[in-house]
Amino acid sequence: MGGLPFFEYLKTFRSELIFDSQQHILLSVQVLACAAVLGLGIAILTYRSTIFSNAAVNFSSVLFTLPSIALFGLMVPITGLGLATAFPILVLYALLPIIRNAVVGLQSVDADMVDAARGLGMARSRILLQIELPIAWPVILTGIRVAGQLTVGLVVIAAYVRGPGLGTGILHALSALGSVNTFNEALAGTLLVVLLALALDLVFVLVRRLTTPRGLRV
Secondary structure (H helix, E strand, O other): OOOOOHHHHHHHOHHHHHHHHHHHHHHHHHHHHHHHHHHHHHHHHHOOOHHHHHHHHHHHHHHHHOOHHHHHHHHHHHHOOOHHHHHHHHHHHHHHHHHHHHHHHHHOOOHHHHHHHHHOOOOHHHHHHHHHHHHHHHHHHHHHHHHHHHHHHHHHHHHHHOOOOOHHHHHHHHHOOOOOOHHHHHHHHHHHHHHHHHHHHHHHHHHHHHHOOHHHOO
16 A cells, blocks of 8 residues: 555644644534524524424424435535535534424423413513523533534535535545555544544533533433
């Protein structure tokens, strides 16, 4: 196979790997932030209606079952290669766990507690912000956490449409497998994706611990 020893490869191409890792996590965080805002917004608009909430969850479930490569391929003729194609598709895939968990979390709030708050004269928006969202927060955050892990992995596939990140090196290595340093390139990219996913998961563990009241922790 030839090429550099693995650790020598890491040292030689350190700057490129760091840059690709930064691009990868930056895109993942941007996608996740957009999906969290959209998903939570959809859940808030629909959770009081069984029909609309089921429709939102089912629609996102259908999108989730579609092959990502197929969706990227459908978008390329419209938006071309690059972020314009990668970003919206990644957001769509991240929506399902966020919408599902947000709906479940909001619907699981004790109805008697909501009725009591309403009896005290609290407005619907105040009930949502001060009672329902805080109680549902651990479940909502779990959905965002799952979406984060999913997104870090899918950003690799976005390299097919020239999305930024570690996927570019991984796909290049796979397409030229057997050439000099391609094994190192694929292994380095894969390990870094795993490390980024673990780091992001640790962030969510810390966020949950800091933002969840002690009585609501599982």
